[in-house]
Amino acid sequence: MTTLPSTLLLDWKRIFKWGPICAAALLFVSLVGMPIKLDPKSIISPLLSLGYVSLFWLPLIFGYIASSRVVLEGVETSKPGLSDLLTGVLTGAIGGAGLTLLMLGIENFDIRDPLINWSPQLLEVLAFGARDLNSAVWIGIGGALGLVGAALNVIPESLRRVVSYGSFTVLAVAIFEPALDDMSEGFRLEWLIELIFQKRGGLKLWPAIILASLIGLISVISKGKVKKAVAQYREQEGSQKKQTSYVLFGIVAVLGIVLPIFMGTYVNSLLANVGIFLLLALGLNIVVGLAGILDLGYVAFFAVGAYTTAVFTSELSPFFAPGMTWALSLVFVVILAALTGLIIGAPVIRMRGDYLAIVTLGFGEIIRLLFLSDFLKPYFGGAQGILGIPGIDLGFVYISGTDTRGIFYLVLFFCALAVYVSWRLQASRLGRSWMAIREDEQVAEAMGINTVNSKLMAFVVGAVLASFAGAIMAARVGSVFPNSFMILISIVILVVVIVGGMGSIPGVFVGAFVLIGILGGPKQPGLLQEFGSLKLLVYGMLLVYMMLQRPEGLVPSARRTQELHQEEFLQDSWLKGTDAEDEEQPVEGEEAQI
Amino acid sequence: MSTETSNSESTDPSALLEFRQVNTHYGAVHILKDVDLAIYPGELVCLLGGNASGKTTTLKTLLGMVTPTSGDVVLDGEVVNNQPTSYRVANGVTMVPENRRLFKRLTVKENLMLGAYLRNDRDGINEDIEYVYDLFPRVKERLSQKAGTLSGGEQQMVAIGRALMSRPKVLLMDEPSMGLAPALVQQNFELIEKINNEGMAIFMVEQNANMALSIADRGWVLLTGRVILDDTAEALRANEDLQKAYLGGGSGE
Ligand SMILES: Nc1ncnc2c1ncn2[C@@H]1O[C@H](COP(=O)(O)OP(=O)(O)OP(=O)(O)O)[C@@H](O)[C@H]1O
Ligand SMILES: [Mg+2]
Numbered sequence: 060m061t062t063l064p065s066t067l068l069l070d071w072k073r074i075f076k077w078g079p080i081c082a083a084a085l086l087f088v089s090l091v092g093m094p095i096k097l098d099p100k101s102i103i104s105p106l107l108s109l110g111y112v113s114l115f116w117l118p119l120i121f122g123y124i125a126s127s128r129v130v131l132e133g134v135e136t137s138k139p140g141l142s143d144l145l146t147g148v149l150t151g152a153i154g155g156a157g158l159t160l161l162m163l164g165i166e167n168f169d170i171r172d173p174l175i176n177w178s179p180q181l182l183e184v185l186a187f188g189a190r191d192l193n194s195a196v197w198i199g200i201g202g203a204l205g206l207v208g209a210a211l212n213v214i215p216e217s218l219r220r221v222v223s224y225g226s227f228t229v230l231a232v233a234i235f236e237p238a239l240d241d242m243s244e245g246f247r248l249e250w251l252i253e254l255i256f257q258k259r260g261g262l263k264l265w266p267a268i269i270l271a272s273l274i275g276l277i278s279v280i281s282k283g284k285v286k287k288a289v290a291q292y293r294e295q296e297g298s299q300k301k302q303t304s305y306v307l308f309g310i311v312a313v314l315g316i317v318l319p320i321f322m323g324t325y326v327n328s329l330l331a332n333v334g335i336f337l338l339l340a341l342g343l344n345i346v347v348g349l350a351g352i353l354d355l356g357y358v359a360f361f362a363v364g365a366y367t368t369a370v371f372t373s374e375l376s377p378f379f380a381p382g383m384t385w386a387l388s389l390v391f392v393v394i395l396a397a398l399t400g401l402i403i404g405a406p407v408i409r410m411r412g413d414y415l416a417i418v419t420l421g422f423g424e425i426i427r428l429l430f431l432s433d434f435l436k437p438y439f440g441g442a443q444g445i446l447g448i449p450g451i452d453l454g455f456v457y458i459s460g461t462d463t464r465g466i467f468y469l470v471l472f473f474c475a476l477a478v479y480v481s482w483r484l485q486a487s488r489l490g491r492s493w494m495a496i497r498e499d500e501q502v503a504e505a506m507g508i509n510t511v512n513s514k515l516m517a518f519v520v521g522a523v524l525a526s527f528a529g530a531i532m533a534a535r536v537g538s539v540f541p542n543s544f545m546i547l548i549s550i551v552i553l554v555v556v557i558v559g560g561m562g563s564i565p566g567v568f569v570g571a572f573v574l575i576g577i578l579g580g581p582k583q584p585g586l587l588q589e590f591g592s593l594k595l596l597v598y599g600m601l602l603v604y605m606m607l608q609r610p611e612g613l614v615p616s617a618r619r620t621q622e623l624h625q626e627e628f629l630q631d632s633w634l635k636g637t638d639a640e641d642e643e644q645p646v647e648g649e650e651a652q653i
Numbered sequence: 654m655s656t657e658t659s660n661s662e663s664t665d666p667s668a669l670l671e672f673r674q675v676n677t678h679y680g681a682v683h684i685l686k687d688v689d690l691a692i693y694p695g696e697l698v699c700l701l702g703g704n705a706s707g708k709t710t711t712l713k714t715l716l717g718m719v720t721p722t723s724g725d726v727v728l729d730g731e732v733v734n735n736q737p738t739s740y741r742v743a744n745g746v747t748m749v750p751e752n753r754r755l756f757k758r759l760t761v762k763e764n765l766m767l768g769a770y771l772r773n774d775r776d777g778i779n780e781d782i783e784y785v786y787d788l789f790p791r792v793k794e795r796l797s798q799k800a801g802t803l804s805g806g807e808q809q810m811v812a813i814g815r816a817l818m819s820r821p822k823v824l825l826m827d828e829p830s831m832g833l834a835p836a837l838v839q840q841n842f843e844l845i846e847k848i849n850n851e852g853m854a855i856f857m858v859e860q861n862a863n864m865a866l867s868i869a870d871r872g873w874v875l876l877t878g879r880v881i882l883d884d885t886a887e888a889l890r891a892n893e894d895l896q897k898a899y900l901g902g903g904s905g906e
């Protein structure tokens with residue numbers, strides 16, 4: 060009796076809005092080839108692969124979205140219940156129906172010409188390997204997943220935590236499998252790896268369940284404690300905060316120095332990649348995040364650093380001087396990078412934001428084209444680049460390009476340097492001038508700030524940090540080519556900074572680990588090698604999502620959050636009649652840090 | 654025309670800030686035309702004029718954000734035509750910009766500290782910030798609030814406080830009463846008078862001519878970039894032409 064009216068109260072508008080969007084998303088994901096390409100990556104073997112995850116999460120999310128309600132203060136809402144579950148089911152089912160139609164389409168028509176993934180292979184994946192599976196199954200699967208998504212809205216908060224933390228952990232552990240595998244040797248934990256992972260990759264079923272419940276339990280027990288600790292840390296003042304900072308810094312430093320000893324080649328080289336991009340991102344963070352200068356040609360300084368090293372240390376270069384080591388060449392790297400920063404910066408810095416971005420984009424390409432040009436071929440080798448760059452001779456040690464651990468330590472050192480520089484600059488007079496310039500350049504000038512010099516300084520500091528990354532890169536790879544310095548690198552670094560959180564040093568770390576470490580850099584594979592050519596697509600989607608939903612980044616600087624959400628905060632506090640205590644932060648941030 | 658008197662003034666070594674036959678252009682457009690001005694220590698002077706007569710341009714030229722095409726800007730007896738704004742701020746000129754223009758997303762405290770951007774004397778800065786707190790107890794209560802969320806009156810206080818933090822010898826104010834509620838306008842002028850009474854030279858641009866002249870010592874009137882009147886405040890208030898054009902009502906020129 061009671062169910063009838065509540066089913067009639069279904070919010071059809073939401074269902075017919077989110078259902079088709081879900082179907083479209085599923086079609087998109089399928090046709091760009093995610094299920095096929097990601098299928099080899101097993102999450103829970105043999106039940107679930109990343110390919111299926113790329114499909115399954117959509118009805119789940121859309122079921123969740125469609126059934127969640129806008130809670131207005133003071134407006135009474137009925138308790139979440141059956142009608143919400145039904146909304147989720149229907150939304151998911153409409154989404155699933157999209158795949159049903161896709162399967163029917165692939166069976167009966169051939170439009171493989173424009174759509175390369177319109178293929179029997181996709182059909183096979185969608186049919187779960189079975190030949191004669193009824194395609195209507197996807198309506199059911201969609202509905203079921205939508206139900207799960209909607210259930211997340213209905214079940215109590217603590218249960219929701221268990222489920223979401225548990226499943227995220229399983230996903231994370233599976234993603235980190237190659238890294239864990241690689242590290243297990245150093246820690247003599249091979250047995251543990253064997254216990255939880257299948258030989259061919261993927262978690263075993265029972266360990267996955269145990270792991271999920273364990274983490275779920277912990278998440279409930281430790282509920283809110285992490286957030287509280289962070290808040291406490293933020294609230295600390297003066298010397299106390301300094302002390303905590305030093306302790307934290309000490310722990311990180313010790314970990315950074317000790318861990319690599321236990322790590323194998325795979326993890327060390329992965330982390331070295333992450334570190335090089337981290338170094339670049341920390342540099343760009345000063346330019347974009349602190350000074351507010353949108354530099355789209357940042358790769359130019361990376362190139363200058365790499366080429367300077369190459370020109371001075373490679374035996375094959377006309378400038379080679381015997382006895383010129385990597386460490387000595389670093390002096391020239393710094394000087395030339397700073398000069399390039401000044402030369403590019405001087406004309407650019409007076410322009411307004413959007414013009415500046417376009418012009419720096421041009422300069423980035425110009426530098427690459429100079430290295431590529433026939434005119435300068437005698438010095439830079441044109442398209443053939445410069446080969447034969449030796450390893451890194453620091454005087455007291457020699458690190459060859461293939462010594463991944465040594466390279467990682469070096470990268471670590473420069474990252475620490477970059478963090479220190481950013482941190483000190485942020486609190487310095489220069490940092491304050493950047494803050495003022497970002498706010499109102501004219502008034503900053505009226506306060507006596509030399510805005511041109513201030514901005515140029517940001518440019519130069521950023522340039523020098525990028526050039527360090529270039530110098531390491533050159534020695535590591537042993538060769539440089541103009542085409543390693545495409546615009547794409549600038550874009551990727553910028554995405555790292557934006558996704559992490561502009562102006563936030565921890566944010567840049569998270570950004571670099573998530574994007575470069577997990578997805579991979581422009582040419583460097585990450586933990587999820589399977590992403591390969593899909594990487595850029597994911598970058599793009601992530602960027603769009605972040606700009607729309609969380610423009611302050613995953614780990615925002617305190618200041619940015621306030622800048623971007625000030626109005627919301629004010630409205631919230633006005634509605635609640637209290638000071639805004641931001642409780643309902645989305646959870647992505649925390650998950651990403653795990 | 655008042656060129657004679659101002660010429661004799663401009664040779665006066667005791668002037669704090671001077672214009673000597675200043676001309677400025679924006680591109681090809683001639684804005685200020687042979688302007689002479691002089692501000693003496695401890696004075697409260699005002700610059701009147703209709704819209705687009707070049708008042709803001711005058712202030713920007715004094716502060717070095719606009720460079721004169723001919724003529725001299727003299728600060729403390731030194732020609733500073735080619736010195737940047739930072740030099741002039743460091744040597745005692747500060748502006749409260751039109752519409753206050755606080756750094757809206759920074760806190761009140763950060764705004765104040767940016768006023769002292771060029772200073773290194775920690776003790777002096779602390780002294781001045783205490784002075785600002787004394788002057789505006791309201792400001793002290795709101796140090797960690799974002800400046801953009803302050804009320805109009807409070808923003809005005811912070812804007813003045815920020816300017817004072819550079820410990821200026823002369824304070825340039827661009828239409829300080831613009832955008833304030835009528836009740837606040839009166840208060841605002843009293844405040845300006847008070848700061849002036851403590852010895853600060855103030856150069857104020859105003860549309861609210863009657864009020865401005867009631868507290869000022871002297872004044873100038875600009876008409877399309879030319880100084881057409883230069884006299885004591887009393888004389889200006891008595892000037893019938895000005896009264897008609899300006900003070901009586903209507904702002905037409
Ligand atoms: N940056 C600029 N470029 C070109 N023209 C400008 C610029 N700034 C001001 N002007 C012009 O110069 C003239 C004088 O401007 P100014 O701002 O000095 O006037 P004002 O007396 O302060 O006017 P108001 O009382 O309206 O503030 C105006 O015609 C204005 O359009
Ligand atoms: Mg004006």
